[in-house]
Amino acid sequence: MNPHYWASSQKRAEEAPEDRQRPASSPRRFLLLTAVGAHWEAKVTVTEVSQGRAVSSLGGQRKGGPGDRIGVDHFGFKTDKTFKQRYLIAAQQWQKGGRSILFYTGNEGDMIWFCNNTGFMWDVAEEMKALLVFAEHRYCGKSLPFGANTPKDSRHLNFLTSEQALADFGELIKHLKRTILGAANQPVIALGGSYGGMLAAWFRMKYPHVVVGVLGMAPVYQLCGGHKAFQEIITFTFSGGVHGLKGQNLNIWVQSCCMTLDKLFNFFVPYFSLDSSGLLSQACTEMVMPFCTKGIDDMFEPHLWDLKEFSDDCFKQWGVKPRPSWITTMYGGKNIGSHTNIIFSNGDLDPWSGGGVTKNITDTLVAITIPEGAHHLDLRANNAFDPETLLLARSLEVKYLKQWIRDFYASLRKTL
Incomplete structure (x- = not known):
């Protein structure tokens, strides 16, 4: 080479x-x-x-x-x-x-x-x-x-x-x-x-x-494991972002949410536009993240996550089947208290904070929560x-x- x-x-x-x-x-x-x-x-x-x-x-x-x-x-x-x-x-x-x-x-x-x-x-x-x-x-x-x-x-x-x-x-x-x-x-x-x-x-x-x-x-x-916090935080963020319009006029609420979602999509395009196929294939192997919605505490239609259906789709597209528990075996899941010197930062408006470490585990495994903070906003300029x-x-x-x-x-x- x-x-x-x-x-x-x-x-x-x-x-x-x-x-x-x-x-x-x-x-x-x-x-x-x-x-x-x-x-x-x-x-x-x-x-x-x-x-x-x-x-x-x-x-x-x-x-x-x-x-x-x-x-x-x-x-x-x-x-x-x-x-x-x-x-x-x-x-x-x-x-x-x-x-x-x-x-x-x-x-x-x-x-x-x-x-x-x-x-x-x-x-x-x-x-x-x-x-x-x-x-x-x-x-x-x-x-x-x-x-x-x-x-x-x-x-x-x-x-x-x-x-x-x-x-x-x-x-x-x-x-x-x-x-x-x-x-x-x-x-x-x-x-x-x-x-x-x-x-x-x-x-x-x-x-x-x-x-x-x-x-x-x-x-x-x-x-x-399965998480519904992601969709709940999205709902919380949007409800604050449009100043409670949900309770006043459902049509305005939906329109406002769609406009905000459209802006978010345009913002996150750089994450996925060039290498999305690689990211999606990892979701079909080791990065398995279940998502479900209930339509009660979130603004989405009820949807249950089906591992078999997901696995079949992965095999159809990539010829592989996911190993949902491998990441936990490899890195410890929630059993990480023996490690040191990690700051876990989370913005409370960030839906990914639902899967983040939001409480201190030890004196050196520290969680910093940022009110009014978006997705890794602290790493921005x-x-x-x-x-x-x-x-x-x-x-x-x-x-x-x-x-x-x-x-x-x-x-x-x-x-x-």
Whole structure:
């Protein structure tokens, strides 16, 4: 496989609506787009200067033996096929006495979109002297092990799992620490939202020696059985959003809900437009999330979730049948009290919070609930319209992140 290397600067131009509302004085950011292939060796180049700030990006081509490759299958021994995993990286704040690495665990979509819409990382980079890394999920964006048809070909579904994705992230961090001067003994904190938040939480659970802590909107309980909370929270959110119109005029209520749903659909299209087939196939293998409605506490028609019907549909479309209990076996379900240093954030207007961790489990497994908060709103960029509750939540999250970094260096000093 020929090594492949993207060296184009990427401006944060394709902003989300809330990012566009940021003050005009905010510095623009640029990124080097990099692919990790079979062999890599890092180098540093300064690609842009924005408002007086030199923006450095790291990337290159790694050279080495089989241990240096990004494998399609990390857990088998019969294939040595490798692929190019794209990651985005920015070091302008880290190069001024870097102290930490903030690592975004990519989820179901092109990484540029998530990079442009995870403004929290950019906002705290200077304060935390952080190297920013955005890792693309396998089978998404340009990280396609089997070419353009990778997400759509059912023959390759065996390698599209959360376990394989976590191993990709672990291999990437090992590579970056080995090849970037000064990164070897720095703490890594993983961040993610939605499925990416699940991955971040599971990353800490499975690879505690790689990441010292996690901040994520992670609905990990959504996979522990049937849930009706999702639809109930949607109903609660819409009833508040249209100021109680349901009780006044049902037609106006329905019309308002449909308009809001249409806006939500347009907002979430970037999540599913490019890689939806890959996401849907995971729902038919390991990411089994039952949904049901009763029509009593929610605004939807009654609907029961039927595992057999769902399984038959999956087999018809993908030639596979789901394993509903595998994720619980793999990651512990609700029995996660033995882990440490995970912040589970939830917005109370976010329907996915119904499957989230909403109460502290231990002193280091912390739940932060954000009144008036939407889907991983805390990971978005600071905004003039942010509610006070969101600002307080972000402040608390940064406090925890800094504590993990202090703990890491205190432990490191003891070993020297």
